[in-house]
Structures are given as structure tokens and as C-alpha cells.
Amino acid sequence: MKGSDQPLVGARALWIKNSLPGVNPQRAGAFSREGINACTGMALGHASGHSTSVLRAAQMSVATRFIDDQLTRVTPAAAERLYQFDESPLLARQNRQESNARSYPRRIPLALKRAKGIHVEDVEGRRFIDCLAGAGTLALGHNHPVIIEAIQQVISDELPLHTLDLTTPVKDQFVQDLFGLLPQELANDAKIQFCGPTGTDAVEAALKLVRTATGRSTVLSFQGGYHGMSQGALSLMGSLGPKKPLGALLSAGVQFLPYPYDYRCPFGLGGEQGVRANLHYLENLLNDPEAGVQLPAAVILEVVQGEGGVIPADLDWLRGVRRITEKAGVALIVDEIQSGFARTGKMFAFEHAGIIPDVVIMSKAIGGSLPLAVVVYRSRLDTWLPGAHAGTFRGNQMAMATGSAVMRYLQQHNMCEHATAMGARLVGHLQALQRDFPQLGDIRGRGLMLGVELVDPAGTRDAQGHPPVFARLAPLIQRECLKRGLILELGGRHGSVVRFLPPLVITAEQIDEVAEIFGRALNAAVAQL
Numbered sequence: 001m002k003g004s005d006q007p008l009v010g011a012r013a014l015w016i017k018n019s020l021p022g023v024n025p026q027r028a029g030a031f032s033r034e035g036i037n038a039c040t041g042m043a044l045g046h047a048s049g050h051s052t053s054v055l056r057a058a059q060m061s062v063a064t065r066f067i068d069d070q071l072t073r074v075t076p077a078a079a080e081r082l083y084q085f086d087e088s089p090l091l092a093r094q095n096r097q098e099s100n101a102r103s104y105p106r107r108i109p110l111a112l113k114r115a116k117g118i119h120v121e122d123v124e125g126r127r128f129i130d131c132l133a134g135a136g137t138l139a140l141g142h143n144h145p146v147i148i149e150a151i152q153q154v155i156s157d158e159l160p161l162h163t164l165d166l167t168t169p170v171k172d173q174f175v176q177d178l179f180g181l182l183p184q185e186l187a188n189d190a191k192i193q194f195c196g197p198t199g200t201d202a203v204e205a206a207l208k209l210v211r212t213a214t215g216r217s218t219v220l221s222f223q224g225g226y227h228g229m230s231q232g233a234l235s236l237m238g239s240l241g242p243k244k245p246l247g248a249l250l251s252a253g254v255q256f257l258p259y260p261y262d263y264r265c266p267f268g269l270g271g272e273q274g275v276r277a278n279l280h281y282l283e284n285l286l287n288d289p290e291a292g293v294q295l296p297a298a299v300i301l302e303v304v305q306g307e308g309g310v311i312p313a314d315l316d317w318l319r320g321v322r323r324i325t326e327k328a329g330v331a332l333i334v335d336e337i338q339s340g341f342a343r344t345g346k347m348f349a350f351e352h353a354g355i356i357p358d359v360v361i362m363s364k365a366i367g368g369s370l371p372l373a374v375v376v377y378r379s380r381l382d383t384w385l386p387g388a389h390a391g392t393f394r395g396n397q398m399a400m401a402t403g404s405a406v407m408r409y410l411q412q413h414n415m416c417e418h419a420t421a422m423g424a425r426l427v428g429h430l431q432a433l434q435r436d437f438p439q440l441g442d443i444r445g446r447g448l449m450l451g452v453e454l455v456d457p458a459g460t461r462d463a464q465g466h467p468p469v470f471a472r473l474a475p476l477i478q479r480e481c482l483k484r485g486l487i488l489e490l491g492g493r494h495g496s497v498v499r500f501l502p503p504l505v506i507t508a509e510q511i512d513e514v515a516e517i518f519g520r521a522l523n524a525a526v527a528q529l
Contacts, residue, residue: 115142141503196391197371199337199363200228224308268463303349309492310451318353345420345447368402429515469496480521
């Protein structure tokens, strides 16, 4: 190597380490000597004749601008040298001491130290764009000022942190803020149940609610659905993998229906024909006395299947499901745990179809990054007895304060419109890549809940003419993205869908950076096949 291709070593690396906290000297190795020299000279020139503190401030200001600028202009060759992942002492202890059920660290082997906005930094000083965002929990990103302010206010005012289900001004404000976001028809007739602070516990509560109210036990769920990992919620999951070891322990009374997966229509049709066939199947199931299914207590669905592969339901299908269930006297439960709170470009994903569910399950973003889960439902279903569903930590006051803060921010800053615009921008970038990479089979989603299904162009095509999934490519892309400072998750059948769930506050420039990194990672991954 020579000239600008030489990595920074010695004094320059030490200067970066000491002067630019959070910038790894090894990552800086991708930057040119000339650039750093110019940056240093500018800082020294601006600070000439000033104190050491002013000099350092000038270094920080000018050099950080230069470094940030260079982070988006690394050559592909240099990018390969950015991040290598060896097991740190923290990760080694985690692997040794934590349960074999741990999940994310197996694919994202990071020990995180600090976080701000859309970025996280690990203990090695490596910086990453977080397009996982706590599986959609961090609507405003990491440590947003309004969230920090809400936490500090609770502490400084010595407010109660835990109250079971006793009310407080913080809790009352949270309920008013939440009901203010609901469609008026639902808000005027709504009840709310605070649950244990996980989405899966809210799913359990919803199941108890509808079974108690109707006296019926059967629930209709959908292939590809994901509603959590507790026993009742797990019984609703389409995937057999997590359920197989449990066998008969799973709750009975769940029947599975085909989901309107347009790219791989279960009826081999797709489009309007696929939607009509799907609705006819549901209607016939509920009305045919020989269908072998008792009238259910409820139908539960995700408007956008998240873990199932970011599959958005057709809006006419959603309207049809609402019409059919209403006519049959079957409650419609919509799981908004991941899709709610502006993620899809509407405050709630079901609003795209203009429907009103009977039950809405909420968690993740509703707590403003802290644990919180609730079920909102029509008052006619409120027939269960006192104590029918409880949880010690349903009185998490801090999460209610941060939840109110995030709800107000989403409204005041038009985050639904922003999510729509940023999602469209990212889709545009992905579609441009699709022209050069036929492995990008289907780009789909709503707002900033997006996914790319990877396909093998050389494989045998299905009834709709689509190639088979390319599961082997997905982890290669994920790994190459991580090496370049981008955290993404996988989902869908055989883990063949690359998922994008960035914080909703992501900017246009940051979307462009995500797409640029993804493009380079995709190129590197395909080259390994």
C-alpha cells in the first residue's frame, strides 16, 4: 500500500483515539493520510493563539465533521478492513453464563456501550447504524431528548415508580394520550388493560378476554404469524420450529388460515384473485357446518407480518376480514405490537384499511423504549372478573411517562408522514439495486417497516413464476452489513428476508447511507456465492 491507501498508525491513530471519542482508529484506517493531515492542520489553524481547551474543541469540531463525512465515502476495498469481530471478554462471559435460548448475540455479536439517535457504539469503539431498533421498540431512536427529559422528571419529582394498577396522574395522562391517538369510534367505546410489560403477555390477556366474553375457545390465526413466545401466544404462531419441542404443552383450539402473501400466494394466484380466494376460504370456514371448525371466539392477525417476513396484508382483504368477522359475531384482534405508533405511516397499521378492530394489542414503541404493554378493546367485551389478568409490573410509571412523551412527539412532529417519506426513499434505493441484483426478489412493507425477500434466480420457479427463496444469501448479507457498520435483522421463511426497522427519526441523508452500505454489503455477499 502507499499514499492514501495506507492505514493510519502510530501518532495519528492515537490522536483519533484521544481526540475523537467513539471513532475506532482501525476504522479510521480507511481514511487517507492526506485527509487527516488536512483536518489536523485546519484544527490547528483555527485554534492558533488560543488555549488548550479551545484547541481541543477546534480539533473535535473540524475533525469530527471530517470523520463523519468520510464514514459515508469509504471505498469498497477499505470497507473490507473496517470491522472484524473477535469474541470480547464480555461476549465470552455472556456465552458462558446466559441461557442457550439467547438469540440476537448469535448473529449480532456486539457488546454495546453507548447509543444516541440511530447509532450504537460497542465496547471496542465501533459505531453502527441501528436498523433493528429494539425490534421496532425505539421509535425515536436511542436516548432521545424527550425520553430522557421524561425519565428525569419522574426522578426529580419523586414520583412513584411502581403502583401495581393503582392510578396516578402519570398513568391517567398516558391513557388520555393513547385514547387521543385512537380512531374516534374506538376511543369513545374503549377499555384498557395494563399487562405485564411484554407484548406476549398482552396477547395472553387478549386471548383470555375474548374467550371469557364469548364463551368460545377456538381462535383463528394465520400462517406466518408471530405473536410472542409464551404458551398461549406461541400456539398462535405459524412456524412449527419453536413449538416442536413443547408438543402437547401448547394450547389447543387454534386453527390456521392462509395469509394474503401476495408474492407467494397460498392459492397460487396472487393479486385480486388471490385476495378473493382467501376471503372466500374464511367465509366458507365460518359458515360451512362441515368445515370441522367451531365458531371461534376471535380472529387474530398482524396487518403487516413482521417476523413472518414483512408481509403487508392487502387492504381490501383487511376490509373483507372485518366485514366477515363482524357478520359472524367473531371478535377481530389486531396485533399492533411492532407495527403501531407511526411505524407504517399511520399511527396504527389497521388505519390504512379504515377498519376498527374489536381488540388492539400494543407494546414495543408504546413505552418510549421502556417495557410496557396494553390491550385496548371495545367495552362490550369487558366481562371478565376482577383479577382475571394481572402482572406485578403492569404499574411501570416510568414507562408510562416515556410513553406519553413518545406519543406527543409522534403527533407534534408529523412522524407518520415522515415514516412514509423515508420508507419510500429507502424503497427507491432498494429498487435501484434490484435492477443489478436479481437476488432481490420482492421489496415490500409499509412506511419504515420494510423487507427484502432474497431469491435464487437460477432456481425452479413457482406457480406464480417467482424463484425460490435464497436462505444461504441472507446471513452473508447480514454479516457484510455488520462489518460495514449496519445492523439488520432477518426474518421470513427460512430466514430469507432482510428486514429494515430503523428509528422513525432517521433522516434522508441517513437513509441514503443505509442504502449505500447495504449495496456494498450485497455486492460483497453475492461475490461469495
